[in-house]
Amino acid sequence: MNVVFIGCGNMGTALLRASLSISDIDDIYVIEKRKEQRDRLKEMDSRLVLSDKIEVLPENSLVIFAVKPQDMEAAVREAFPYINNAKDIAILSIAAGITVDYYKKQLSNDIPIFRVMPNTPGLVSAGVSGVFCSEKDKEFWPVAHKIISGLGEVVEVKEEKLIDVITAVSGSGPAYFFLLTEMLAEYAVQNGLTKGQADLLARRTCYGAGILLERFGLSPKELREMVTSKKGTTEAAIKTMLKSGIRDILFSGFSAAEKRAKELSL
Ligand SMILES: NC(=O)c1ccc[n+]([C@@H]2O[C@H](COP(=O)([O-])OP(=O)(O)OC[C@H]3O[C@@H](n4cnc5c(N)ncnc54)[C@H](OP(=O)(O)O)[C@@H]3O)[C@@H](O)[C@H]2O)c1
Incomplete structure (x- = not known):
């Protein structure tokens, strides 16, 4: 399986660090607008495939959206033509307030979506994240869970509205x-x-x-x-x-x- 980061700043880097230690992951692609951040990430691990815009999306990829909510519209506009044309894709999103339905509306296929609400102690692996999954498939979910666990503990909820409560609490x-x-x-x-x-x-x-x-x-x-x-x-x-x-x-x-x-x- 591959992992593709769309935006990789503070929180993205914490998830990237976790991804680098997971053996089920083959290649890691990072789409990051800021050049200084791309340079920093290249230094972190030379195997990363870094770019400022999405040009290819390999099949069998977990796509992680880690941009600020205000940048989501542009990020989705850029990435979704690729997502809709690739095989075997799932989405993991940490953008506050971006619902599963927001993604589903732009998708031509039903794919697993994992909506995560992390918190800042996750930057030092002492966080707790709330997660709502549109479905828990056997392929992507175990890897997504391992990546989120890199930020700390994980609390799964069965109703998406509980993510708002988790936002208010943790x-x-x-x-x-x-x-x-x-x-x-x-x-x-x-x-x-x-x-x-x-x-x-x-x-x-x-x-x-x-x-x-x-x-x-x-x-x-x-x-x-x-x-x-x-x-x-x-x-x-x-x-x-x-x-x-x-x-x-x-x-x-x-x-x-x-x-x-x-x-x-x-
Ligand atoms: N619950 C919490 O406490 C909590 C804490 C942290 C984060 N979060 C969530 O995590 C998400 C990420 O936050 P963060 O603090 O990690 O943000 P960040 O440090 O600003 O990182 C986002 C990165 O994505 C880049 N970017 C913006 N648009 C892009 C695009 N279309 N394609 C590729 N890269 C793009 C940004 O570049 P530019 O700066 O040049 O735009 C920036 O370097 C947010 O949506 C936030 O809601 C939640």
Whole structure:
């Protein structure tokens, strides 16, 4: 089987790295507009077949769309004449908001489509991706799954609308976490610590808490309870936050993200 990348920037490169270590893959073609990025990829592995536009699509190819959603229309216009004329093709798409139907409308044949919602920790293989498959064929799906696993864990859903929920939870999720990190540091500075101290305290607290989640085999609630002694400081903080409506505030944020994901869908 061959793999063809249409766009290979940040996320594409993470998927490409995973593809390079999969033995079921023969050739890897990369269509990438930016010359500097093509040069960087050539240095990564000299076997890659790099080009700035699609000129050929070998049969038996998994085509990975990894361009920004705003570049999708042009990418689809360029690639679909080849996709519709080649044999034995499947599509893996990581573009936010681009639905399976969007691809199906331009296809002359029914081919497997794997719609993936990755997140940025995937850049360091510590991500979690949501996946909806139009069908799970025996040939392409196992390879697609291995490639997506290069970004971290994989959560499969049977209904495509759940990709919008995944977008709100794990797609946007890292930003909620970074906002908390920023706020911890901001509070520390406001109350007398230097910016450097505040930054270190906030970063290491969030990083370390993430490691505990990964390594301790305890639920977030159990880990929270480990820090929260009766009538102590953490209990005072959490009681105040809950009383001030933190749950409603966060849930309305998550729900706004899901709604926006639906609105932006093509
Ligand atoms: N859930 C998440 O947190 C998350 C995170 C990251 C990415 N994503 C999804 O992943 C996708 C890729 O994001 P990214 O950050 O990797 O983007 P990126 O770094 O901008 O990479 C896309 C690359 O594709 C190139 N390109 C644009 N149009 C092309 C075309 N028609 N043919 C070939 N190459 C083309 C771009 O070149 P130019 O710069 O010259 O246009 C760019 O180098 C996005 O659709 C995004 O929705 C999701």
